Amino acid sequence: MEFFQVQSVKRMxxxxxxxxxSQRMTEDVLLSCAQGRTLAKDVKSREDVPAFSRSTVxxxxxxxxxxxxxxxxxxxxxxxAGAVEMGKAASIKVRPGEAVYVPTGAMIPEGADAVVMIEDAxxxxxLLTVMKPAAKNENIIWRGEDCEKDGILFKAGRVIRxxxxxxxxxxxITEINVYRQPVIGYLSSGDEIVPYDTPSLQEGEIRDVNGVTIPAMIEAMGGKSEISEIxxxxxNDYLAKASALFERxxxxxxxxGSSVGTKDFTTEVMTSLGDQNPGMLVHGLSVKPGKPTIFAVSSNKPVLGLPGHPGSAMVIFQMFGKSIIARLLGQTQASSFTTTATVSQNIPSSPGRTDFIRVTLDTETAVPKAVPVLGKSGLVKTLVKSDGxxxxEEQKEGVLQGETVTVHYFI
Structure with a gap:
């Protein structure tokens, strides 16, 4: 078997x-249960926010x-000229040459256009003695400054934080309309893979790391995970378990089971699921780590085949699984948050493939500095130490010390 449909990162x-x-099914949820959910409709403000002009000091x-x-x-x-009490309307009007005391959050009286801090007077x-000039609008949040009545407060696609x-x-607002949480089925495969809670391993056995990390990343994205037995x-066993997940x-x-080998059934299983329209789209990715990545869409459902190695699986999910789930969540925001940084040292790369290098971010400089995490890429602990x-990019032969680069944050 060979990788017969290798694609670039850009094409993926x-x-x-x-x-x-993109997600279209919606439901109403209580605001108290809305953390991490995605708005399905624009939310308009019922009133001016804030409802009255108030002091910030x-x-x-x-x-x-x-x-x-x-x-x-x-x-x-x-x-x-007096004082404004908290929680009460300001009945005093400020005239030229007058001042009114206002506590933090109190209503600004008519006629005032600035608040001087108490320590500056x-x-x-x-008689009030003012030792520092105040600028117009200083220390005031005006009525409707956050949002005017009937204005769009949040657009559909926004994640509720x-x-x-x-x-x-x-x-x-006590209830909002959000997109339904997609259910993401997860299946590990391999004769050597055993449940992670296996107390003692037989020779050659490996605990199922991916069966913990990938569902955890799914949940962190806002999806629901359903985990199959290994x-x-x-x-027949592989196909039965995959088909059961695909149906639900x-x-x-x-x-x-996505690499080249006599017992690799992932491709065969994926081409047996659903109506195969359009079917297999990616069989091999020009990326390191994670070349044995497979991607298909069948019966309007995406199927992603990750490498078995935990480090590679997490990297591929981070870079592509998140983007897929973001669409299923109805999100319009970028699912993979990025930052720019400068590289701490020269890093070589092979042109023709995209390399994802694990780095920590030194934020003590004006521009964050990306520092490579040294160690074998197969070690999970290098991911633990990494920020992103x-x-x-595939056309480059590496990056030079001090060069500006893109860093993708981990979930």
Whole structure:
């Protein structure tokens, strides 16, 4: 057997965009259960956010023009016009030459256009001494500044994080419409693979690492994982377990049995699932690590065959599995968050393939520095030590020290 449909990383990404359907099934969930879910509809603001103009500091609301030129040697003097209480409407109007005390979060009284911090002023009887000028709009959040009433607060495709949930809570929104969580089936294969909770190994046996790491990455993405029993290197057993997942799940991930060997049934199994329209799209990827990667779409369901090696499997899932699941989640945001960094040293590469180098990120410099994690690529501990993957594109012969590169963060 040979890899008969080897594709580039660029083409793999194009195929995912072209053939993996974007999620369309939706459901309503309580805001308290919405963490990590993806909005299926735009959310409009029911009211101005914030609902009233408020101070961001403890200080004095005033007209900024009254403080221009103020300093410790020649302060500005303003008349005390009262105070605004927390949780109550500001009934006082600020006139030229006046100031009103406002605590943090209190309503800004009419006529004020700035707040001077309390530490930059001092009250003597009914006279406020201001030792520092205030700029117009300083220390004020104006009504509707976050979002105006009926304006789009969040667009469909946005993932709900704590900050989005908090914003929705501030509007009294208790329920939102989100895309349904896709169910991703996972199957490890191999006569040598045994469950990870096997207390003691027989000679030649290997605990199922991928059966823990890949489902964990699926869950971290926001999907639901369904894990099958390990398939033996026997066609009927492999096909039966893969078919059962294919019938129940929105996507199937197979690990092991995708390289060249007499007992590698992954290709045969994948071409037996569903209607094979369009069928096998990738059989081999011009990438290191992870060349024995297989990708197909059948009956509108993606099937991804990962290398059996835990390090390679995690890298391929990180770079491509995430992108597939992001589409199944209905996400419009990039599923693989990246940053730019400079390389700490020269790194050679072979043109004609894309290399993913494990790196740590030194953030103590103005621009993060990508430092390669030394060690054999087959060791899982090199992934544990890494912050992300540095991508060296296939047309390059490597990167030079100080060169700007793209680093893909791990989940």
């Amino acid at each position: 990404r194009e195929l995912i965009e072209e053939y993996v359907p 403890d200080g004095y609301a005033l007209k900024a023009a009254d403080t221009y030129g103020a300093g410790e040697a020649m302060p500005a003097f303003l008349n005390d 001092e009250m003597f009887d009914d 704590p900050q989005e949930a908090g914003t929705l809570a501030s509007l009294g 398939a033996k290197d026997e066609r 799940c929105d996507m199937v991930i197979l690990s092991g 993957l540095l991508e060296i």
